[in-house]
Amino acid sequence: MTISILHPVLRQLSVRLRTCRRQVKQHFNGIKMVQEKGMVRRMEQKGTAENKAAENRAAMNGAAINGAAINGAAINGPAIIEAILFTMGESVPLQKLADVLGLSAEETKAMIQQMMSDYEQDNRGIQIIELDGAYQMCTKKQMYEYLIQIARQPKKQALTDVLLETLSIIAYKQPVTRVEIEKIRGVSSGHAVNKLVEYNLVCEVGRLDVPGRPLLFGTTEEFLRSFGVNSIEELPQPQPEQVEEFRHEAEAEMEIRMKV
Numbered sequence: 001m002t003i004s005i006l007h008p009v010l011r012q013l014s015v016r017l018r019t020c021r022r023q024v025k026q027h028f029n030g031i032k033m034v035q036e037k038g039m040v041r042r043m044e045q046k047g048t049a050e051n052k053a054a055e056n057r058a059a060m061n062g063a064a065i066n067g068a069a070i071n072g073a074a075i076n077g078p079a080i081i082e083a084i085l086f087t088m089g090e091s092v093p094l095q096k097l098a099d100v101l102g103l104s105a106e107e108t109k110a111m112i113q114q115m116m117s118d119y120e121q122d123n124r125g126i127q128i129i130e131l132d133g134a135y136q137m138c139t140k141k142q143m144y145e146y147l148i149q150i151a152r153q154p155k156k157q158a159l160t161d162v163l164l165e166t167l168s169i170i171a172y173k174q175p176v177t178r179v180e181i182e183k184i185r186g187v188s189s190g191h192a193v194n195k196l197v198e199y200n201l202v203c204e205v206g207r208l209d210v211p212g213r214p215l216l217f218g219t220t221e222e223f224l225r226s227f228g229v230n231s232i233e234e235l236p237q238p239q240p241e242q243v244e245e246f247r248h249e250a251e252a253e254m255e256i257r258m259k260v
Contacts, residue, residue, distance in 0.1 A: 077101050077111045085128065085137035091221055093134045130230045131221045138225075157199045166192040167201060171223070171235060175205050175216035193217060201226065 081097055098108040112128060112135055119127045125143050128135055139147060159167070166189050169181050181189045196202035197217075205218040219232065229235060 077103070077108070078115050081108075081112060081115065081135075082137070085135060089136075091131045091134035091136040097135070129225065131224050132231045134221070136225075157201075159199075162192050163195055167196055167219075167223075170196070170202055170217050171219050171232070174218035174232070176218075177208055177214040177216055179214060181217075 080101060084092060084097065084100065094105055094109060094112075097112070098105045101108055101111075103111075116128045116130075118124070125140055126137055127140050128137050165185065166181060169184050170176055170193075173180065173184075178189060178193055181193065193202065197204075200220055200222040202217050202223070203220050204215050206216045207213040208216055224230065224232075
């Protein structure tokens, strides 16, 4: 076969080869693109997975920190309560202590009651007392004779029979107005009420919703502390025979005053 005959054939073969190379190149380019897309997708999935794992780790760490804080409050609760009551000096409501500890009121109360039991030991000079749903740290009464050797001796309040009588009416009838007190006692009681307010045993608790809006009086925490009761509900209830006796005494006193 002569070269003139082969030339067109070679040209066709050359064209076919170029076409094949182009197709092969396009094919490999397509495969490469698919591979690159797959790699990108895998990288995105990996990144998403890593981000999610990081978020989970952060959430777990946060939960661990919160849990540690709660457990810390539960473990160190008595120390925290002791520090608060010692620093405040005054009574602190139960709910406020519970909020600080991050515990329920019931859990906090149980913790305080255990502390109160521990402080009752003879080798402890302080105690925690309950005052109408609040708690206060103070020294035991047995330590008084030692304290006055260092601290200034407090001025003792002189509660006369008149003051005790007025205080009893307020304690059992509260909230009560001065007019109601005078109606029960039968005499003017303004001075007695003012003296009890001065002693911080009685305070104004509001006004009666009637013309003139008279002041209403009730007992204070100092009253509870002074008479050793946790709440008004713990006040001793007089027996019927005692009430009758008191009534006769009051009537006899009124008769004497009327004669005078």
